[in-house]
Amino acid sequence: MASVQDHLASHRDLLADRDRVGAMVRGVVAAVTPGDVVVDIGTGTGVLAVAAAKAGAGKVYAIEAVSAVADVAQQVITDNGVGDRVTLIEGHSTQVEIPDSADVLVAELVGAFGLEEDILEYVDDGRRRFLRQGGRLVPDVLRLYAAPTTEGGGLNSWRQEILDHYELDLSSAEAYTRHLPRNLTADAEQLIGLEAIVLECDLSQPQSGVPSGGGQSTITGDGWLSGWVGWFEIGSQGRSLLTTRPPAPGSSWGHVLFPTVEPMRVRAGDTARLEVRFDRPFWSWTISVGDTNSESSEFESMPAASLLTQERA
Numbered sequence: 001m002a003s004v005q006d007h008l009a010s011h012r013d014l015l016a017d018r019d020r021v022g023a024m025v026r027g028v029v030a031a032v033t034p035g036d037v038v039v040d041i042g043t044g045t046g047v048l049a050v051a052a053a054k055a056g057a058g059k060v061y062a063i064e065a066v067s068a069v070a071d072v073a074q075q076v077i078t079d080n081g082v083g084d085r086v087t088l089i090e091g092h093s094t095q096v097e098i099p100d101s102a103d104v105l106v107a108e109l110v111g112a113f114g115l116e117e118d119i120l121e122y123v124d125d126g127r128r129r130f131l132r133q134g135g136r137l138v139p140d141v142l143r144l145y146a147a148p149t150t151e152g153g154g155l156n157s158w159r160q161e162i163l164d165h166y167e168l169d170l171s172s173a174e175a176y177t178r179h180l181p182r183n184l185t186a187d188a189e190q191l192i193g194l195e196a197i198v199l200e201c202d203l204s205q206p207q208s209g210v211p212s213g214g215g216q217s218t219i220t221g222d223g224w225l226s227g228w229v230g231w232f233e234i235g236s237q238g239r240s241l242l243t244t245r246p247p248a249p250g251s252s253w254g255h256v257l258f259p260t261v262e263p264m265r266v267r268a269g270d271t272a273r274l275e276v277r278f279d280r281p282f283w284s285w286t287i288s289v290g291d292t293n294s295e296s297s298e299f300e301s302m303p304a305a306s307l308l309t310q311e312r313a
């Protein structure tokens, strides 16, 4: 569990990501009309709630679950002279009420591959309980993209340098590791296939079931496939607000690697496929390469949770 210090430090990094803040503020300014009621789920330092007030909102409810962060937000709201129109609500959005019906719902709860901060669940709850019929959302669409890559996220060197070094049987630790996505910052040159859209989430609609999706890509050159790199795009009111497509320098999100166990040999023109599934909090995925004319190989991940459960059984 993150400490208070971790929470506060994460906001330092979030504010330092000017593309992120700029994109969300642009979305807020475009969505808010004078006098609107706005709800900001996960207000953090209050930056988007203040932006909504400055864009003319008549009333803003800024909800923040972490008490120490909420204290900072309250100070920021006061310092910016919008304390008469912005009400800070300390608590988890699913457990609080607001006395109004909102015109705009703002929520920057986007994970590196979109879903890890539970945006689908919290925005769905906020949309049902806080937002009026026909209200606007920022963002209102979340698209997940991925492309085949040669970047191994250090997995092979980790196995050689760490596991061999200790002369212990650490194969269980290694199995657990290989079935987790890895955070990294990918370069565009490390992508060896065309990007594919894996999942598109319309946040203005009810959400149900376990999110899952997939895509396929044509490999653009001979080489080794180490996995797929994932990123996202958010939009609002028909406009793209931000994408973290590699290389995305300065992004506070980075990218997510879904690795294969061993690199797979691929040739230009091969078809690679990725299927993903988000069983909160775990991603699981299947990577396959090949078509009728070429050898086919496959890697199916198991969620780390299943591995732990099997271990205990």
Ligand SMILES: C[S@@+](CC[C@H](N)C(=O)[O-])C[C@H]1O[C@@H](n2cnc3c(N)ncnc32)[C@H](O)[C@@H]1O
Pocket (backbone or CB within 6 Å): 014, 015, 024, 041, 042, 043, 044, 045, 046, 047, 048, 063, 064, 065, 066, 069, 091, 092, 093, 094, 108, 109, 110, 122
């Ligand atoms: C990624 S930060 C975004 C902060 C701010 N909106 C910004 O754009 O800088 C997410 C914040 O939302 C809070 N949070 C996440 N889920 C929440 C929820 N369901 N209810 C209230 N706060 C939440 C976290 O503690 C964190 O401070």
